[in-house]
Amino acid sequence: MECARGTVFSIVALLVMAACGDSRRPADKARELAHVELNGAPASLPLTIRSSGDTLLGFEVGTDSATFAPPRLLVRPARDTMAAQRLCGAMAQGTARPVVVDWGARVDTSRPPLAPRMIKGTTVQGIRFLLPGVDAKYVFEGLALNGQRVSLHWPVHAERAIPVDAPDSVMETAVRPSTATLDSLIRAFHVSGALAADSDAPAPAFPQPGAAVRLDGLLPRYDVTLTPPCLDVTFAVPVIARIDSRIRLAVPAHATVTATASAPDGAVRVAFEESATTRDLRTREAVPSARIIAGRSGQVTVRVGVQVVPRTQPTGQVVLVRIRAAAAGPVQP
């Protein structure tokens, strides 16, 4: 079955700040120019695309007011690096569980995020979910390959009553526009353009609690995939003293991978299982960082453990582990 395909729109966009009352200088705005293409908008969406030279990108539908605020689509530099790292952490472990990220107007996280799913397009990937309520929304939070944050909020309504315990598939097909349609809109985005550095200040090496996403799973064995732009993630790993947790990483081939960890009350130890060097485990000694160059397969395994002083330090702890992969070649937007 051949899909209906729309005409390619090529739009130079200045986003977010215009709708949110941006007061920055034109030079700052110029730095944030992103090139956003829409390669085949879903034909079922009653979409009006507004562009005015290089000033604004907007999606509007017939019910929108002249200025839809907040805008349905936001593409902007990831200024809140902690939020971007949390988003990367969620994407890297493949969980569709939404993490707390910022929108231009803050997402109401008191409402349960429903029907979460990872969405991967050519240059944009992230997490989408449905927020129920009177002003129900389809929410997508993601990152473009060039590191820019991409956010899509789209009002939805249900064509029929949805039971409280309905499975995701029922919710996804009951809302209008359907999630499949909006998912395909995400996949139709192509965001490119060089991303200017937001600051010359070096990022702190050690894991930051605000950047951490808890590693969740049925088993204490975690599979994580680091792909551009998410090559720097921080996880909160539940660990029991003297019982290591393992994080199996998939990184770009030949990437240099570093793991840095901190524990609240004990001696943390990180190591790569593939590393040729081994450390004597008999001493109580912190080994808070390790580094390895991944092989052609890009597979490495981080082992995270904590040593505690019995009766003094707690056995169960949450260790923060920051993992960074420096790709061997340039990132292709």
Next chain:
Amino acid sequence: MRNRTLAAGALSLLLAGCNSLDVENPNAPDASRALADPAAIEAVAGGTLRTWFNTWDGMEGGGPLVTMAQSYSASWNNYNMNFYSSIDADGTRNTRGFKNDLASTERTTMIAYWQGYYSVISSAVDVLTAIRKNKLVISNATNTKRAEAVAEFMRGAALSGIALNYDKGYVIDESTDLTQLEYKTRKQVRDAAVDALKKAAALAAATPFTTPAGWTNGTAYTNTQIAALANTMAAMTLAYYPRTDAENASVDWAQVATLASQGISGGSNKFDFTFTGDGCSSWCHEILYWFNAFDGGRVSTRVAALLDPVTQKHPYPDGGNRQPNSADRRLGDGSFGPDDDDFAGYFGTVPKTSKAGSDFVYSREEIFRPSRGMYHQSNIGHIRYDRTGDQGSNGIYGGYGPAPVVSRHQNDLIWAEAELRRSGGNLATAANLINNTRVERGGLAPATSGEGQASLLAKLQYENEIELLGLGPSSFYFRRRVPNGLLAGTPREMPVPAKELGVKGEAFYSFGGSGAPANSPTPP
């Protein structure tokens, strides 16, 4: 400006058909993601032993169990021992079921074994995947077989841990799709554990090898010893599995007898499964660290009264119990340590005499907080594994030195029970096995086949009470199979931890207390 507005209805169906609802799963299993480095695989194989040891002997899971069993006694808040082992005013534990919800601090008890044993399984399966599916060779065929055998052994031992402690779990091997995990009943997990252990025994028996001493931090094991260990653990899995005395009657005791006879006390080379502590940095006999240090943990007065019913009363009486004078050499007169005022003053001991016990010590000191209930107190401590003889910090008191985690005497007692309970069992064999500890260690009058099954079972129970102390949570698995072995309201198994239930969106549940059954129904 282009304006594209189309009717939603028909075209939305078209587009829905073109836009697949399937999203690539980043966690899709990929055989090539298995470790591919031989040295790394071998290290992971050896590491499974350390992880299993620290789990089996860990206090986070075991501390509540051995105190709930009234084998050891401690009312410290550490590891939730105070909450789970205390007794309500009505003599029950009806307010002390397992707290399996995300808001309770006491939920950590359910997490430790789950996380620890599945860490073992995760590593073991990576090794087995590399060797069996990816055909990895570790330096030579012998070392490859060694890694495979040890990985299978530990996979079985860890599955055993899940089966003994939880009402259900996952059975995972190198062919399991981890994105499609489904619960198996505790019986299915038990059977999978026994199968894996038998497989490990066969693998080990077929290829001569010796494990590096570093894999247990001090003791090397030959392939025949690994095979014997796997057989003992298989016997333990079957024998310790029952949650109640009623389930105990359904054990395949004939199989237990066969396995135990091929275990670590079955041949001429009897041995213990020993690990060496390093001060609890990376290797920790945590249960012994707490309960072979008698200024921190004690033997329950229930067990003390069995050793010397004349001097040791249960429950703990006002003013405490006086110095023992037991016929059992393992207690004797309870004297211990040097004739030193400072030592005796701090520990409350009587300096060591010729009648000192090999396993137990008498102390006048009441070490637990009275406000938490004087019934927690006891004058008898456990010092069997203190090789220093004076609670030296360079011994088990400080977390150092070798100690067994599964003992040849334990295998004897499992074997003896199997002979007593199986159809056509050999009472003479059972009596001899009981006497290995009753006579040789305890100096008591020997058991004989002529006294009959009931009397031998009573003597067996007594030996279990003493010999299983400190061997991980073994004493709990024994007590829950004894009629009235646990106080009413005491949970007999653990639920799947709340965090894991939350990941799957499943309802929380638990065991124990007045609001929930003590254990799950017997699986068919």
